[in-house]
Amino acid sequence: MAKRGAAALLVLLMCSLPFASASADTTLVTHDEERLVVQGNAGATWSTTLNLDATQRGLFVVACGSCEASVEDAAGTALASGVGGLDLTHRPEVAGTLTLQVTFVVEESATVLLLASTMTEVPNRPAPGEDVISTVLAPSGAGDAWWTGTDHVRLNGGWQGAATAVVNVSADSTAYVLAETEEPAWVDVLVQHASSEIDLRLILQNNTVEVTHASLTLTQDDLPFSHRMFLDADQRAMMLIEGTAPNTGAAVAMASHPTSGAMDEVAGEDSERVVGHGGQIKVYDVNDTDALRVTPALGTEFRAEHLVQGTWVATSNATSTQPRTVWALPGAVALRLTCISPTCSADVALTEASDLRSGEDAQGYVDLSDELLRQGGSAGYLPLNGSANGHLVRATLDVADVFPFQIDAWEDSIHLVKVTVWTSEPVMLELIPIDPITGTVDEDERKHEVVSGQGESLSAQFGRGAHLVRISLVNPDEVLNGTWGSDLATLNYTLEMAHGVVDEGDEPWFEPDEASQIWGARVRWILGFCFLIPVAYLARMQRRRTLLANTLRAQRERLRQIVARLDEGRPVAQERRDLHLALDAVATLDFEDACLSWGQPDLQHRTDELAFAAWRLDRRLAQHGAHVLLVGLAAGPRTWEATALRFDAPIGAACEVKAVEPRFMHHGEDVFLDTIRAGTVVFLTVELDGANTLVDLEVNGLVDAKPRAARASAPLELVSTEEA
Structure with missing residues (x-):
């Protein structure tokens, strides 16, 4: 059989598209499947065009109440006109553009149908296997236009992917139109228009035989009429269209659809x-x-x-x-x-309809040997305090659901659990305690009862571990005796859980394993050695301080030696550092021995509670002030608290403490020593700044929570006679 390509069909289809223009008085133009509905005011004119070649027949149909319609060719020659409607089938001698014009006498709507044939008629009825022109129907694809009514589904008459046949028939003139597909397909035949009654025969032909698929007599009241038939790849469909009246115009659309693929x-x-x-x-x-x-x-x-x-x-x-x-x-x-x-x-x-929103259906039977059930099952654990939703799907023979819940607590603890059910009908509710030691059901505490589902609850006592709740239909046999996939109603339910502790039980103690014991011993040894490191460091420092103190005890007039070394050119920073190290070491000596090691004090004062002495140091040792002093204090048999050392100027402006070593807090003319324990010795260097050359040394503090003070009987000269 000869087949026309899809490209030729597309060219003919493009030629059949109408182009419309309207006057300013036209109110609205809408589509109703293949028809146009034009709403016009009185005096308005609306026109549209249709391109036809010499092989095509065009259909012009206008239905209105009192409008005037006419069709003209490209030269302006009127081909037909009418009042109150128009029905014209025309084939031009040469290709051209035909114009349809509608003039509205009163405000009304007109229904317009313009079609150009894209299928070719054959002059005579072909025999099976005869080589004649046949239109190849292009298959529809996903998303192509469909019309879904309340009664049936068919191709939308306005779909431009369909092939269209416009014929002019009578009782003595029959039109023959052939169509075929490249693959097996469903073929829709949609009769869009007939000016009078027509007879339509659908015949299926192959290379050898033909079969009449359908014989139909259609009136205008039957339109639009849709019929579907199956066409194999080696078949073609032939439409025989006859009219019962002369010059009967008819329009038929055909479309093919695949028999496989996705909807x-x-x-x-x-x-x-x-x-x-x-x-x-x-x-x-x-x-x-x-x-x-x-x-x-x-x-x-x-x-x-x-x-x-x-x-x-x-x-x-x-x-x-x-x-x-x-x-x-x-x-x-x-x-x-x-x-x-x-x-x-x-x-x-x-x-x-999954249970507990898990995407799974809960197990319906109790099997304590099933470890999966006690570990959460397919749907998971019920919340110990909260609610969960489930479903009993009668259509799948789901008549019961079993849910585990877990109580994490101490040994021998006792818990009270209440389960409340909300559903639309009575159900059977079971609470199943499991002995955590034996793993068997505790029948003494097991409870089951038919509950109404309107907030009725059931309570039981449980120990620690996993336990079960089972909910089931009251009459499961009615469902189990049915068939799978029936339309029985699904029962939806909600379980609310409430938990309280009756007895906390015994707090557990766990024997450490062998690895923990081994590593625990190793860690203790490591930490022990780490803790001994500071002790060793302190012991070493104490030994060094003791050796230095013994060395200083054997020395005399150490301050004079410092001056001599400075005179010899030793760096001041080095001498100052050695002096500061000696302060801590000398403090471990007896106060008298310590004073002898420094040399004769420039000021000395002693009472029963406190003794102190002061030495002038070489000004070259000063770093922040004008004068630098060495002061030693020794507490008596009782502790001094909140102790402060004051450098009071007897005449003139007050002196200001600039630096103290060791670093005690100081302010103005005071140095705050805090606590001097009984029998201890403190040595410090103090740098003073000021124009005064005399200061009185005064010590204030609390002894047994009572104020005490010690003041030297004579002032200390800050400038020696030699320096003056």
Whole structure:
């Protein structure tokens, strides 16, 4: 058979597109499938054009109440006109543009149909296998225009991907139009217009035989009329169109659709609309608790199949034309809907009924040997304080759910657990305590009762560990004696858990393991050595200080030696550092020995509670002040607290303490020594600044919480006679 390419069909289709223009008085132009609805005011004019070549026949149809319609060719010659409507079928002798003009006498709406034939008529009826011109129908694709009514599904008459035949027939003149497809396909035949009654015969031909598929008599009241038939790859469809009246104009559209692939889908808020052709499918990923709620349109038939272990399985009630819920079989990972009828349209909603929102269905029986159940089961643990939702799906023969809950507590503790049920009908509720030692059911505390589901509760005492709650239908046999996938109602329920402690039990003690004991001993030895490091350091420092103190005890007039070394050019910083080190060492000596090691004091004072002495140091040792002094204090048999050393100027301006070593707090003319314990010795260097050359040394503090003070009887001269 000869086949025309899809490119030629597209060119003819583009030539058939009407182009419209309107006056300013036209109010509105809308589309109603293949027709235009023009709303015009009185006196308004609306026009449109249609391009035709010499091989095409055009159809011009106008339906209105009192409008004036006319058709002109490119030269302006009127081909036809009419008042109150127009129906013209015309084939031009040469290619050109025809213009349809509508003038509104009163305000009204006019329905306009313009079509150009894209299919070629053959002059005589061809025999099977005869080589004649045949239109190759291009298959529709996903998203192409469809019209879904309340009664059926068919091609939208305004879809521009369809092939169109415009014929002029009568009782003595028959039109023959042939169409074929490259692959097996569903073919829609849509009769869009007939000016009077027509007879339509649909014949299927192959290379050897022909079969009459349908013989139809159609009036204008039957239009638009849609018919679908299956066309194999080695067949062609022939339309025989006859009229019952002279010059009967008719327009028929044909379109092909694939018999495989995926159906189209249009997403909605709570569901989606699927539209497809016979043989097409739609696949959904599911698990054991998922279901599809399918609501097919009239005339739609689906088959539901389940993918289980790599094989598509159908149940006994797989096909349906009525609304139904398709529950996934156990172990299914996908559901497939296959369109069985020639066309299919349905609303599909994916729903699920998992327990505890886990995506799984809870186990329905009690098996204490099942470790998985006691470790949370397929749906997980019930919250010890809180609520959880579940479902008993009668359609999947789900008549009971068993949930574990865990109590983490001490040994021999006792807990009170209350379970409250909310549901739409009475159910059987069981509380199953498990002995944590034996792993068996504690029958003395086990409780079961039929509860109304309106907030009624059941309580029991439990020990530590995992325990079970079981909820089931009151009459499960009614469901178990039925069939899988029935439309029985699903029972939704809510469990509320409340927990209280009756007895806390005994706090556990755990023997450390061998590894912990070994590493514990090692860590203790390591930490012990680490703690001894500061002790060793302090012992070494104390030994060095003792050696230095013994050395200083053997020396006399150390201050004179310092001056001599400075005179010899020894660095002042080095001498100052040695002096500061000696302060701490000398403090370990007896006060008298310490004073002798420094040399004769420039000032000395002694009482029963306190003794102190002062020495002038070489000014070269000063770093922050004008004068530097060495002061030693020795507490008597009692401790001095809140002790302060004051350098009071008897005449003139006061002196200011600039630096103290060791670093005691100081302010103005005071140095704050804090506590001097009984029998201890303190030596410090003090740098003073000021113009005064005399200072009185005064010590203030608390002895046994009583104020005490000691003041030298004579002032200390800050400048020696030699320096003066």
